[in-house]
Amino acid sequence: MRRLAVALSFVAAVTACKKDEGAPPPPSQPAAAKPGAGKATGATQVVAAAGPDLAQVKAMFPPLPERFPAAEPATAEQIALGRALYHDARLSKNHDVSCATCHGLSTFGVDNLPVSKGHKGQVGTRNSPTVYNAAGQFAQFWDGRAATVEDQAKGPVLNPVEMAMPDEASVVKVLASIPGYVEMFGKAFPGQKDAVTYDNMARAIGAFERELVTPAPFDRYLAGDAAALSDEAKKGLGLFMTTGCTACHTGALLGGQSYMKTGTIAPYGDGKDAGRFDATKNEADRGFFKVPQLRNVAKTAPYFHDGGVADLPGAVKTMAKIQLGRDLTDAEVAAMVAFLESLTGEPPAALVAAPELPPSGPKTPKPDPS
Secondary structure: OOOOOOOOOOOOOOOOOOOOOOOOOOOOOOOOOOOOOOOOOHHHHHHHHHHHHHHHHHHOOOOOOOOHHHHHHHHHHHHHHHHHHOHHHOOOOOOOOOOOHEEEEEHEEOOOOOOOEEEEHOOOOOOOOOOOOOOHHHOOOOOOOOOOHHHHHHHHOOOOOOOOOOOOOHHHHHOOOOHHHHHHHHHHHOOOOOOHHHHHHHHHHHHHOOOOOOOOHHHEEEEOHHHOOOOOOOOHHHHHHHOOOOOOOOOOOOOOOEEEEEOOOOOOOOOOOOOOHHOOOOHOOOOOOEEOOOOOOHHOEEEEOOOOOOOOOHHHHHHHHHHOOOOOOOOOHHHHHHHHHHOOOOHHHHHOOOOOOOOOOOOOOOOOOO
């Protein structure tokens, strides 16, 4: 389940991009930053060193919710089913790739590879982002082609590079051949004549993913615990706010709520990845990507849509340069990294370990290595 990747994007934006059909529209975009924008004045340096006003911080960054609700509340049975499906490699053609393969829950929802390996070792072109807190984003995938985690869950299973199942019917055939899943689907979706469906599979996986919330020291700070952040992290938070990062990285996830062009001041990489254009075919969307959330960013290297930057200090420096035209000092980078490390949360312990999966039935299709 390759979720196209965690990265930093301290973007001070360009124009708004059109939405995919069925996906929520992006918020209004701020004006593009000019070279040198965000350079701290003496006043902002004082604010950064002392830490910003807590009221201002809370206005910009609401705390995480306990879970990310869906339009229709999930039941415990749906969550349990989704947890099993998330870890089940039988949803792949060769029974060797699961959602957890690329989004390991014990490794902060990623696999720490530039691009993940799927069916027969094939690789894609974009980095797999964390599944933790992903349900709180306004759209899924780097190009926003799925509106919700339920919609997203349908894609990788059928992607020939990822899990490579030939069609929805083949997936349903596997699930319906496993007596334990037939029972679990029936409990999760009572009253349905044929509960084992592809849509219900995706709905269950989404229900599970909506529970994957990671409260962090930053949330304790927002709640009034001044000691939850070190002085260095508070300084970094101030710099994060005054340098221009919050043009895009706001909200409870510090991102994941808009599309922005990567490289507004200076280009990034070779520019071959068209970004959101691939989903919309709108030329105005070329080079735009969903702004990544920064929750757990210190644990989800490598960074950017191509996994092209190996470490967090490098990512901070690169984004400040190409998005804001700002050359950060080593001290500024260190402070900002200290703040970003305060976003490292606590994965829900009861959900991290893989559950016992229902055994295959006598008619369960065998792996197909082709």
